[in-house]
Amino acid sequence: MTQQLEQERSRLESQRKLEEDKRRQEDAQRKLLEERQSLEAEKQRLAEQARLAARQKTAEKKRHQEPPVVARHDAPAAAPMERPAAKSAEEGLKTAAKIAPAPALFPEPAAEPAQTERAENPQSMATARPPAAPVKSAAADQLASAKIAEARGDYGSVAAILRPLADRGDAGAQFRLAQLYEGGRGVSRNYNQAYIWYSLAARAGIAAAAADRDRVAGQLQPAEVRQADRLVNNWRVR
Numbered sequence: 028m029t030q031q032l033e034q035e036r037s038r039l040e041s042q043r044k045l046e047e048d049k050r051r052q053e054d055a056q057r058k059l060l061e062e063r064q065s066l067e068a069e070k071q072r073l074a075e076q077a078r079l080a081a082r083q084k085t086a087e088k089k090r091h092q093e094p095p096v097v098a099r100h101d102a103p104a105a106a107p108m109e110r111p112a113a114k115s116a117e118e119g120l121k122t123a124a125k126i127a128p129a130p131a132l133f134p135e136p137a138a139e140p141a142q143t144e145r146a147e148n149p150q151s152m153a154t155a156r157p158p159a160a161p162v163k164s165a166a167a168d169q170l171a172s173a174k175i176a177e178a179r180g181d182y183g184s185v186a187a188i189l190r191p192l193a194d195r196g197d198a199g200a201q202f203r204l205a206q207l208y209e210g211g212r213g214v215s216r217n218y219n220q221a222y223i224w225y226s227l228a229a230r231a232g233i234a235a236a237a238a239d240r241d242r243v244a245g246q247l248q249p250a251e252v253r254q255a256d257r258l259v260n261n262w263r264v265r
Contacts, residue, residue, distance in 0.1 A: 031138060166192055170199070182213030194265040198231030205236065209243055218246040219255055226259040 112195045169188050176184035186207050192200035205224035225240035244252055 048255075080223055085217050100236050163265070165196055166195075166200075182207060184213070186213035193227075196231070196264040198233050201225075201231065202228035202233050205239065205243075209239070218243050222247060222252070223257050223259055223262075227262060230259070 039060050056158045097172070132246055165215045169192055173188040176182075176188065185202065189200045189204045193204045201224045205221045205228060208221035208224065210216070213222075222240055222243045225243060228236035247255070
């Protein structure tokens with residue numbers, strides 16, 4: 028009987044120890060799982076903090092690089108852009124030359140003194156003899172045709188009309204033909220031809236042609252000027 032009791036007690040003690048060992052193992056496993064869960068949570072927290080810090084750093088960098096523009100509804104309208112001034116005097120002159128209209132080749136002649144006097148003194152018209160009617164020459168007809176062609180912008184016809192007159196020694200036609208060659212209107216621009224015709228017009232008595240000749244000479248080489256002067260000196264009416 029005593030032996031049976033001892034065996035029973037020993038069995039119970041062994042069973043108790045096994046249960047205690049099992050509980051200890053379960054507790055250890057539970058603690059290990061809790062530690063793992065705690066570490067995972069800490070890792071996630073640190074990763075989230077790192078992501079937030081990276082986003083803040085990126086946003087801060089973007090704010091420094093591209094500062095935001097705050098639109099204001101009451102902001103005044105932008106002022107119209109002013110046209111930039113010419114960079115130099117030479118550029119300003121070129122721009123003015125492009126905008127300004129070309130000078131007329133055939134300016135209207137000034138009123139004669141006798142006509143002005145008769146207009147101011149009507150009484151003198153009764154006693155004054157009527158002027159003789161001018162004889163209209165073929166050259167005058169051609170110059171009138173050239174003036175009409177210029178009015179409609181047909182400078183090619185103007186040059187074709189003036190050239191025969193200039194060849195026959197008409198000083199006005201020579202002067203106006205030189206203007207066409209200098210400006211390249213109706214003919215190809217040719218400073219050499221412009222110099223020659225300005226020189227012939229100046230030799231015929233047109234004072235303005237001399238200044239224009241000297242201006243055009245600046246576009247030529249000295250050898251070209253000397254050759255043009257020889258042509259002018261040897262020129263004869265055709």
